[in-house]
Amino acid sequence: MKADIITIGDELLIGQVVDTNSAWIGQELSKAGISVHRITSVSDKEDEILAVLKETTERSPIVLISGGLGPTKDDITKAALCRFFNTKLVFNSEVYSDVETFLKGRVHSINELNRTQAMVPESCTVIRNMVGTAPIMWFSTPKGVLVSMPGVPSEMKHAMSTEVLPRLIKAFPTEALIHRTIHVFDIPESILAEHISEWEESLPDCIRLAYLPSPGKIRLRLSAKGSERKQLEEAVDKAIDQLYPLIGDIIFGFDDQKPEEELIRLLKAKSATIACAESCSGGYLSHLFTSIPGASEVFNGSVVAYSNSVKAGVLGVDTGLIEQHGAVSREVVEAMAQGAIRITGSDYAISTSGIAGPTGGSDEKPVGTVWIAWASKDKVLSRRFLFGKGRERVIMRTADAGVIVMKQLLEKGEL
């Protein structure tokens, strides 16, 4: 079963907003066994929208649209839909009462703009929006359906999960489609590809392999498609089992698992706590932990020791060490981790110190040089990384490496 995704809005074309809706919709459709044909972003111009509506409804039985449904004058999706389906806007009292309920307590009074949100194309089935003011509209097309959803990600996601997807799955028979992703750390793409080329050649026809490199990490995605879900699952499991002897030591996770989530799970199982002392990662390592619900059970807190005075004054790092070895050194990063354990009373700590750039590098310690330490109450290990240029990239890679290596050390019982 094929689907087309359309996102509408000038902001997407001039790049003011990154289209994250399409990726999310693609993921959900894919899990439901529906393949995405194309993703198209168009501007808020009626003729452009009409052209895309024509092409996509001719091509795909399922067309999902997000965006262009706000109360303001630049949003014209509803007018375009009326024109395309040769229908007109009518007042829908149920939608109006939903808008009233939603806005109660949020605005002083309902205004004319909110009232226009209750105008919907006569020929569509309206699906109620329980978390916003723009209704969801379900139209029949000669090949199948077209569904128009709000562009605000939280509203679109709520509509998709609770109403649109369940209705699509009911309406369309789907083939089994499985994706498994293997996360690999610390290897260049071409070396990895060479290392597993025989394995790749031996994959059965129903499985496709893709390499998804990102800074410091590669995701290997296995996609299997066929009529029997159970057979596909077995084929994929077998392929992964055969991969372990080749690269088991650099695999750090699967699918949507986040290493920080896995690390938190490990720590919970040990009833242990953790803290961080961050210099170059600047709070991002803490953010990885605290973005996971329930992190507070194991994560006590951090010191973002950006200036040397905070390294010394708050973490208790000996100023002599900083003078002698520099802040970016094994000695200082190890003292930072031990300081974090001491002042927070945690069982483990991760610390970082490096040169995120763009300035501050030297021949001996170029931009991208990062020291990371991992400590328990009675042991401290550390390692130097060269993460290259790009401030944001160095920050992300530092935080990722801090978490991934900590997870590996705990799994292997080395800390």
Added chain:
Amino acid sequence: MKADIITIGDELLIGQVVDTNSAWIGQELSKAGISVHRITSVSDKEDEILAVLKETTERSPIVLISGGLGPTKDDITKAALCRFFNTKLVFNSEVYSDVETFLKGRVHSINELNRTQAMVPESCTVIRNMVGTAPIMWFSTPKGVLVSMPGVPSEMKHAMSTEVLPRLIKAFPTEALIHRTIHVFDIPESILAEHISEWEESLPDCIRLAYLPSPGKIRLRLSAKGSERKQLEEAVDKAIDQLYPLIGDIIFGFDDQKPEEELIRLLKAKSATIACAESCSGGYLSHLFTSIPGASEVFNGSVVAYSNSVKAGVLGVDTGLIEQHGAVSREVVEAMAQGAIRITGSDYAISTSGIAGPTGGSDEKPVGTVWIAWASKDKVLSRRFLFGKGRERVIMRTADAGVIVMKQLLEKGEL
């Protein structure tokens, strides 16, 4: 002048990767006065790629492609380009020597896969990739040009900035196109729209207005298009001047300005330093500061005081206050800010304490309740916010509000 952007890769369609390349390319084209017609994402299937190449080259004089040029077997863009342009792959010794230079020191030896990267379609002009191994390919089309670039964002950006854009600007005459964006804080979209509706009606024909809402913020984008850049600039400046009497108090920035960048600039001008004490924002507020190059001049560091023991033990918050008022309270958040100033010796501090959810809320303090404090050495101010549900959203809104209000307080001399 019109352009089409194509991104290639199954990972985009199944939503494993968010297409950030298109937004970036759109932004750069837009700045250069080139409008983007559509953005299309297609899979790594030759027939799909061929169909999109046909449609876009018929429609637009400029077609920019990214993705599908890696050394691994799933990348087939080059084969599709050969088929489309009716040409064949030939070995390019200059590209090969670039690949060799690039990989030197990164891999043990050049392998067969790297060698295939030096195979390029005979009919294209090759543009060298100075930061990666996949060459950039520039083809002539009946209407104009088609350029194929690597999908790795850093490589694509380097190629666009240094080679592709300058060549496009030289090859195509462009109309003047101006975008100005006004950032507004803390107002619902429909209220804002009503408040500025007369102003909106009075805008000249050459200016289009768009509302771009995101959690807690709205961006108002003015786009002006015409033959005379200077006239457009004057019209836009005039429109913004007229907006100030209406909503000047809630405007907090323009265009790509980040409030954290502005705040750092303000602090530098005062030779002042800042620190944070974060509970519910969990490191993200510090990350906003430290993601800006040169932040270390004003940002001393933070304490991420997630557990109450760190609030008391490291920041010196009186445990009696926490017991009496709870961690999410005016009293505790103000004591946290004062503690951050005391232990880091900074001039200013921002502190946060709230319930990010999904659990931990109560009737009195529902999920999304956040206290933020802003302190100088002799004054502390605080305010309660209700940021609603969604852990990530509460974290982002907390950090944003911390920065935006601090900037406003300093600008008004209230702190």
